[in-house]
Amino acid sequence: MSRLDVFINRMVSQRACLNFAAEQTKEMTGPVFELGLGNGRTFDHMREIMSEREIFVFERQVESNPASRPTEDMTMLGDVRDTLPEALARFGATATVIHADLGGHNLEKNDQFARLVSPLIEPLLCVGGLMVSSDQMYFDNLSNVPLPEGAVPGRCFIYRRDA
Amino acid sequence: MSRLDVFINRMVSQRACLNFAAEQTKEMTGPVFELGLGNGRTFDHMREIMSEREIFVFERQVESNPASRPTEDMTMLGDVRDTLPEALARFGATATVIHADLGGHNLEKNDQFARLVSPLIEPLLCVGGLMVSSDQMYFDNLSNVPLPEGAVPGRCFIYRRDA
Ligand SMILES: C[S@@+](CC[C@H](N)C(=O)[O-])C[C@H]1O[C@@H](n2cnc3c(N)ncnc32)[C@H](O)[C@@H]1O
Ligand code: NI
Numbered sequence: 001m002s003r004l005d006v007f008i009n010r011m012v013s014q015r016a017c018l019n020f021a022a023e024q025t026k027e028m029t030g031p032v033f034e035l036g037l038g039n040g041r042t043f044d045h046m047r048e049i050m051s052e053r054e055i056f057v058f059e060r061q062v063e064s065n066p067a068s069r070p071t072e073d074m075t076m077l078g079d080v081r082d083t084l085p086e087a088l089a090r091f092g093a094t095a096t097v098i099h100a101d102l103g104g105h106n107l108e109k110n111d112q113f114a115r116l117v118s119p120l121i122e123p124l125l126c127v128g129g130l131m132v133s134s135d136q137m138y139f140d141n142l143s144n145v146p147l148p149e150g151a152v153p154g155r156c157f158i159y160r161r162d163a
Numbered sequence: 164m165s166r167l168d169v170f171i172n173r174m175v176s177q178r179a180c181l182n183f184a185a186e187q188t189k190e191m192t193g194p195v196f197e198l199g200l201g202n203g204r205t206f207d208h209m210r211e212i213m214s215e216r217e218i219f220v221f222e223r224q225v226e227s228n229p230a231s232r233p234t235e236d237m238t239m240l241g242d243v244r245d246t247l248p249e250a251l252a253r254f255g256a257t258a259t260v261i262h263a264d265l266g267g268h269n270l271e272k273n274d275q276f277a278r279l280v281s282p283l284i285e286p287l288l289c290v291g292g293l294m295v296s297s298d299q300m301y302f303d304n305l306s307n308v309p310l311p312e313g314a315v316p317g318r319c320f321i322y323r324r325d326a
């Protein structure tokens with residue numbers, strides 16, 4: 001398996017999981033959170049499939065393609081370790097979809113970071129809300145959701161707040 | 164169609180076309196040229212599917228993921244406008260596969276550059292050799308090859324030197 005194969009699997013999985021999450025929550029109106037803007041490709045996709053919902057982008061430093069840049073009022077600028085607690089104070093448990101793709105090349109570091117941010121993400125989700133992640137997360141009270149067709153096991157993860 | 168959709172289509176098309184080109188030329192031993200290393204994902208894939216052939220990488224500035232970095236003797240460092248003519252002097256018409264992914268965000272600029280480098284690429288290909296490109300190219304004596312299954316029309320192009 002080449003790095004191109006792995007990358008395609010990751011992109012295709014993100015898309016399949018995001019489409020699934022949008023569909024599953026389509027009757028809900030609460031905000032959507034994109035953690036990590038990067039190039040802005042998944043943000044662009046989320047705008048398309050959840051155009052009627054507010055999408056807030058959490059990013060340390062906006063460096064996306066100009067075509068996929070959130071407006072200033074929809075950007076939570078700063079380290080997610082700071083901005084996630086701020087979002088909890090502002091929004092409470094209202095997020096309908098949270099997508100996280102915060103990792104870099106170092107798998108061990110990604111895992112450590114996933115452990116660190118899991119408790120900051122968990123309280124933001126509303127009942128029925130879904131969390132889509134490129135890394136395995138460490139939640140106390142969210143359940144694991146089976147992957148939709150087209151998603152590659154290990155390349156993405158979906159969690160739900162059941163109650 | 165989101166930017167994520169477009170990007171996935173491009174990656175999937177590159178892979179399908181590279182796999183096809185490797186298969187079609189598998190009895191040939193001449194070198195392979197990768198024009199534009201970028202992150203190194205397609206280079207990594209080419210190494211995997213054409214492991215018995217020499218792969219030379221043409222790149223202005225090597226900034227790939229460290230896992231996908233060519234050795235120094237296989238790197239043609241510099242602008243392709245200089246290094247392609249140097250390659251012709253060194254190798255003649257011996258390349259079995261040439262892959263080009265030199266473009267950036269500006270489609271008009273990409274097209275201008277494709278026109279500029281087409282005559283520098285064309286003489287490098289051996290008879291039966293294939294050229295795979297993310298941009299439409301402007302060759303005098305190469306024929307258009309129908310895309311293999313899985314490749315998305317408009318996202319990649321294949322050309323062959325028939326004689
Ligand atoms: C889109 S990236 C290639 C991505 C690569 N296919 C991958 O899968 O990771 C394009 C690369 O072409 C290089 N490039 C663009 N114009 C060039 C030129 N005139 N001479 C040499 N390299 C060039 C850039 O530096 C960049 O690294
Ligand atoms: Ni591999």
Ligand code: NI
Binds near residue numbers: 048164
């Ligand atoms: Ni679109």
